[in-house]
Amino acid sequence: MTDHQNCRRTQYSKEITPELNGKKVIIMGWIHELRDLGGIIFLLLRDRDGVIQVTAPSKKISPELFENIRKFKKESVITVKGVVQDSSKAPGGVEIIPYEVELLTESKLPLPLDTTGKVRAEIDTRLDSRFLDLRKHNVSSIFKIKSRMLHSVRVFLEQNDFIEINTPKLVASATEGGTELFPITYFEREAFLGQSPQLYKQMMMAAGFDQVYEIAPIFRAEEHDTLRHLNEAISIDLEAAFCNHEDVMNILEKLVFNAINDVNTHCKDELKTLEIDLKVPELPFERVEYDEVVDMVNSQGVTLNHGEDLSRAAEKAMGELMEGYYFITGWPTDIKPFYVMPSEEDPKRSCAFDLMYRDLEISSGAMRVHLHDLLVDRIKKQGLNPDSFNRYLAAFEYGMPPHAGWGLGAERFTMCLTGVKNIRETVLFPRDRRRLIP
RNA sequence: GCCCUGGUGGUGUAGGGGCUAUCAUGCGGGCCUGUCGAGCCCGCGACUCGGGUUCAAAUCCCGGCCAGGGCGCCA
Numbered sequence: 396m397t398d399h400q401n402c403r404r405t406q407y408s409k410e411i412t413p414e415l416n417g418k419k420v421i422i423m424g425w426i427h428e429l430r431d432l433g434g435i436i437f438l439l440l441r442d443r444d445g446v447i448q449v450t451a452p453s454k455k456i457s458p459e460l461f462e463n464i465r466k467f468k469k470e471s472v473i474t475v476k477g478v479v480q481d482s483s484k485a486p487g488g489v490e491i492i493p494y495e496v497e498l499l500t501e502s503k504l505p506l507p508l509d510t511t512g513k514v515r516a517e518i519d520t521r522l523d524s525r526f527l528d529l530r531k532h533n534v535s536s537i538f539k540i541k542s543r544m545l546h547s548v549r550v551f552l553e554q555n556d557f558i559e560i561n562t563p564k565l566v567a568s569a570t571e572g573g574t575e576l577f578p579i580t581y582f583e584r585e586a587f588l589g590q591s592p593q594l595y596k597q598m599m600m601a602a603g604f605d606q607v608y609e610i611a612p613i614f615r616a617e618e619h620d621t622l623r624h625l626n627e628a629i630s631i632d633l634e635a636a637f638c639n640h641e642d643v644m645n646i647l648e649k650l651v652f653n654a655i656n657d658v659n660t661h662c663k664d665e666l667k668t669l670e671i672d673l674k675v676p677e678l679p680f681e682r683v684e685y686d687e688v689v690d691m692v693n694s695q696g697v698t699l700n701h702g703e704d705l706s707r708a709a710e711k712a713m714g715e716l717m718e719g720y721y722f723i724t725g726w727p728t729d730i731k732p733f734y735v736m737p738s739e740e741d742p743k744r745s746c747a748f749d750l751m752y753r754d755l756e757i758s759s760g761a762m763r764v765h766l767h768d769l770l771v772d773r774i775k776k777q778g779l780n781p782d783s784f785n786r787y788l789a790a791f792e793y794g795m796p797p798h799a800g801w802g803l804g805a806e807r808f809t810m811c812l813t814g815v816k817n818i819r820e821t822v823l824f825p826r827d828r829r830r831l832i833p
Numbered sequence: 834g835c836c837c838u839g840g841u842g843g844u845g846u847a848g849g850g851g852c853u854a855u856c857a858u859g860c861g862g863g864c865c866u867g868u869c870g871a872g873c874c875c876g877c878g879a880c881u882c883g884g885g886u887u888c889a890a891a892u893c894c895c896g897g898c899c900a901g902g903g904c905g906c907c908a
Contacts, residue, residue, distance in 0.1 A: 428869085428870095435865095484867050507843065508843080514859080517845085574908065590908085619906060624907070
């Protein structure tokens with residue numbers, strides 16, 4: 396009788412080493428592969444972190460047990476109770492000789508996709524059966540690295556005295572400008588899904604929190620259809636008072652540096668699975684002025700007029716010229732949002748920056764406008780109505796400190812850490828132009 | 834949204850007006866005691882949908898839907 400309500404493993408597969416020779420263990424997981432050679436059966440049992448071979452020689456185990464194992468199907472969940480056998484013939488130098496096996500749940504066959512890597516599947520097929528796709532270690536490794544990166548970011552920011560905050564994702568106004576928002580029904584009213592915690596982070600500066608961060612979803616209703624855009628993404632957002640853009644750039648580059656180091660030391664197996672050699676960048680990251688970027692892009696034969704945002708071709712041209720991480724600074728004020736502070740020496744240039752990795756923008760930030768009247772001015776100049784910003788603007792009338800901040804795309808950063816080319820690879824259940832399930 | 838390309842067993846593919854629609858993997862059965870992408874034998878399983886051209890369409894044409902790549906959009 397199978398005991399489903401008392402299942403506990405003694406070890407994960409990766410914890411079983413030749414040193415445990417002769418020890419009894421209980422392992423649980425999925426049947427990765429089954430090789431029946433007639434008189435001996437090799438069963439590869441996969442769990443979260445690895446695969447271990449269970450070897451069933453007909454002469455060493457009972458006929459009933461042997462027949463049971465022979466009837467197993469791939470991807471079924473089983474418990475194996477057995478004895479560790481140190482063996483040079485086994486993969487990893489160790490295997491389990493079973494004395495008892497239990498089928499916990501049987502898998503339906505055929506599988507919607509191959510979990511062993513023999514036949515590759517398209518991303519669309521994989522996402523349709525994502526839970527199965529994620530059983531592959533080269534896929535789950537991406538998420539272990541993402542998890543480690545987020546952990547590292549939290550530790551770093553806590554150590555630097557930042558307060559973690561949570562801001563609403565249901566918002567009333569669609570007047571922030573720029574990106575399209577997803578409209579939703581909020582009881583009898585219309586509301587929207589938040590595009591960014593920007594205005595709330597700034598209000599926390601007026602609240603006297605000084606240094607805040609939030610790691611949360613953002614929603615963009617753009618019909619983009621590329622390898623680097625999502626309609627739901629995780630933004631690592633930060634805002635700090637009594638400082639300028641230079642200060643938050645320093646924090647950002649240290650945070651990125653720190654995360655890469657942390658992933659390198661704690662995700663060795665995952666990086667190996669992904670065949671990634673993660674290079675630790677040098678600090679400080681190179682700073683390139685926007686004016687310089689225009690010249691560099693044009694020198695590559697790609698047209699970029701002064702005052703324009705970078706086209707995809709311009710980003711690629713920069714990617715050809717720059718290795719690793721670099722900042723683009725001194726952006727024209729006109730192409731940046733209203734809350735970006737114009738430079739004191741030259742108001743046509745702003746205190747905004749982007750952090751790039753080769754041809755990919757992974758973060759953008761700025762010193763913000765903390766002066767109420769200037770902010771109202773800038774809102775009007777961008778063709779927006781200051782009246783719809785009342786609650787936000789009020790925060791600037793009762794003592795708002797100078798401040799700066801940035802937002803870092805968690806998925807884009809994960810692409811840099813894992814080397815994957817499609818941003819959908821970095822989200823468990825991605826939301827894009829076409830996909831809303833699963 | 835625009836441009837290009839495509840949609841063939843569960844998965845990944847070859848083919849490209851008529852013949853039993855190719856191959857791999859998978860699945861079912863058989864043989865096999867050291868596999869590790871196990872091997873060998875037998876079997877199973879497919880032309881995106883709608884319309885049109887034609888004696889004949891999976892193949893050509895039109896449209897839809899879906900996907901891949903590129904771009905645009907992305908304060």
